[in-house]
Amino acid sequence: MLAQFLTSFQTACAKGQLIKCTLGKPTGAAPDGLKNIYLRPVVLKAGPRIAWTFRFQTRDEVKNFTAEESVQNLETRLGTQFLNADLFSTELDASLGISKKGKAVFSQKKPSQTTPADTSHDRHKQRLLDPAAPWLHALGITNKAGQVLPSAQDKWRQINKYLEIIDSLLRTHPLPTHAQIADMGSGKGYLTFALYDFLSQQHGLDIQVTGIELRQKLVDFCNKTARAAGFDGLQFVAQDINDYQPARLDMLIALHACDTATDLALAKGIHAKAGIVVAAPCCHKQIRRDMQASNELAPILQHGILEERQAEIVTDGIRALLLEANGYKTKVFEFISTEHTAKNVMITAVGNKLGSIDIRQRAEAMDKVAALKAGFGVKEHFLEHLL
Numbered sequence: 001m002l003a004q005f006l007t008s009f010q011t012a013c014a015k016g017q018l019i020k021c022t023l024g025k026p027t028g029a030a031p032d033g034l035k036n037i038y039l040r041p042v043v044l045k046a047g048p049r050i051a052w053t054f055r056f057q058t059r060d061e062v063k064n065f066t067a068e069e070s071v072q073n074l075e076t077r078l079g080t081q082f083l084n085a086d087l088f089s090t091e092l093d094a095s096l097g098i099s100k101k102g103k104a105v106f107s108q109k110k111p112s113q114t115t116p117a118d119t120s121h122d123r124h125k126q127r128l129l130d131p132a133a134p135w136l137h138a139l140g141i142t143n144k145a146g147q148v149l150p151s152a153q154d155k156w157r158q159i160n161k162y163l164e165i166i167d168s169l170l171r172t173h174p175l176p177t178h179a180q181i182a183d184m185g186s187g188k189g190y191l192t193f194a195l196y197d198f199l200s201q202q203h204g205l206d207i208q209v210t211g212i213e214l215r216q217k218l219v220d221f222c223n224k225t226a227r228a229a230g231f232d233g234l235q236f237v238a239q240d241i242n243d244y245q246p247a248r249l250d251m252l253i254a255l256h257a258c259d260t261a262t263d264l265a266l267a268k269g270i271h272a273k274a275g276i277v278v279a280a281p282c283c284h285k286q287i288r289r290d291m292q293a294s295n296e297l298a299p300i301l302q303h304g305i306l307e308e309r310q311a312e313i314v315t316d317g318i319r320a321l322l323l324e325a326n327g328y329k330t331k332v333f334e335f336i337s338t339e340h341t342a343k344n345v346m347i348t349a350v351g352n353k354l355g356s357i358d359i360r361q362r363a364e365a366m367d368k369v370a371a372l373k374a375g376f377g378v379k380e381h382f383l384e385h386l387l
């Protein structure tokens, strides 16, 4: 019976007919907390593989095996660790049930699904995160059934938009191996967890992500949640961004870090020559306090709201220019519609040759910074001071 099931699986793999296979009814011999295993075909750079998703009570782990390795793995686990297996191919549905006494029953019937499996490893492009991921529930985004809570819809949209941006950045600017990533001012960690899950589980990257956050309580909570999720490369440190001294930094993230905390983070990224910088600034108090415009905009900046918006533009515009002066190519764009949050500007910057900055590019950018400061009566931009 087991042999029949394995042959059906092997044939489905060989003929490219496999849609999915699931293992259920774990026994006491299954690894602790392992509930199910889901198998699906994927095509990786290395060739066709079977992606095995191990669903534990509080986390998922994904491993890729060849068809041959998968058959061996199924043979080892069926009847010992799992008593039930269902196979879905474009040709047939097959089922194997094994009693506790070891009696096996095999059955097969017409296929319930005939659409071939989507074998792209990039299936995440349609769905960047699995809402059933247990950490989303721990962070209060989803309910126990993995449904996004009505109160968390904006957060969920923001998380997904953020991952879309990261995905598109990495397509043109891939991370090096064993990349070191810091998320400064990580708060409750929504976006830090999302980034780690997306890069490690969906992209299969071996990364280390560190969340830097002043508030010890949040750090403890995030570390506990990361350990429960089995995210070994994700940790949080209770520290001021200013005191963070990374030995190496490949990607710097600073999302909604308050006022000049964004500048502290950007300066760390620039000094460490992080190849990718992603910042979504928060409040812009420093420039607003100092701004004494003497240019043609002066008459309209007597209106508080216009002055506030202008201060944001000047702050973030100069940040982008300072990144350019330090060898980066920058983009400033709307992160997420203002309908969902007022903090909606994102700055991304990538640098390829940060070790040898183009002197002309630097001089041009610094001239623009000086002109802006003069026109808006800004004595000092905090990031410039830090650099």
Ligand SMILES: C[S@@+](CC[C@H](N)C(=O)[O-])C[C@H]1O[C@@H](n2cnc3c(N)ncnc32)[C@H](O)[C@@H]1O
Pocket: 184, 185, 186, 187, 188, 189, 190, 191, 212, 213, 214, 215, 239, 240, 241, 242, 254, 255, 256, 257, 258, 261, 264, 282
């Ligand atoms: C508005 S929250 C943003 C959290 C998260 N990045 C997000 O976008 O959801 C800003 C966080 O930055 C932290 N923070 C502010 N200044 C900091 C500093 N100098 N060092 C470390 N953390 C800081 C605050 O404690 C707060 O949790």
